[in-house]
Structures are given as C-alpha cells and as structure tokens.
Amino acid sequence: MKYLLSVVGFVVLLGITGANGAGECGRNSPDMEAMMLLPCAEAASDENASVSRSCCSQIQKLGQNPKCLCAVMLSNTAKSAGANPEIAVTIPKRCNLANRPIGYKCGPYTLP
DSSP: OHHHHHHHHHHHHHHHHOTTSOBTTBTSOHHHHHHTTGGGHHHHHOTTSOOOHHHHHHHHHHHTSHHHHHHHHTSHHHHHTTOOHHHHTTHHHHTTOTTOOTTOEETTEEOO
16 A cells, blocks of 8 residues: 555646656756846846846747746746736847847736
C-alpha cells in the first residue's frame, strides 16, 4: 500500500512539473529566473525609470518564452524585490523589442 501511494504521488508530481522536470522556464523556476532580472528592478517598479541595456537583454531572452516571462514577472521573488506587475509587463515595450509577445495575457495583465 505504501508503495502504491508513492507511485501515485510520483505520477501526480510528474503531471504538475512535466515529465522532464521542466516548468514554464525550463529547468529553472520563475523565482530563479527573476534573480537574473536584477538590472530591471527599478524599471519594474517605476514606469518613468529608464530601462537598461542589461535589463532589455535579459527580457529579450525571456520574451522568447512568454509563459516564462509572465511567470517571472508575477513571481514571489519579483514581488519581494518591489516589482509592480502592472509596470513590469511594460518593460518589453519600453525596450522596443520588435518580437515581444504583444497581447499575451500575464494573469490579469496584458503585454502591450
């Protein structure tokens, strides 16, 4: 019985995380990816702050995977760092990224 519960628990865990252990951001968690966006901290909390090249470079990498980008912007780490999700979703546009996921829904927010 104990073995059966372990197998069922493992199958449920695989269903949640994906068979290869990858989530929205591949093998890294959104919180881990949010740490890479430290150069974006000011721009994510102040819509009038300039967005650094370093920030735009990181956003461009994440923007190739809109699910990950949204998960990072809405992560607990981003919120703890003072990011305002409503402002954070404007960063790809403020970086003038031509291939940004315009109109993509990030929870209650839409990427402009």
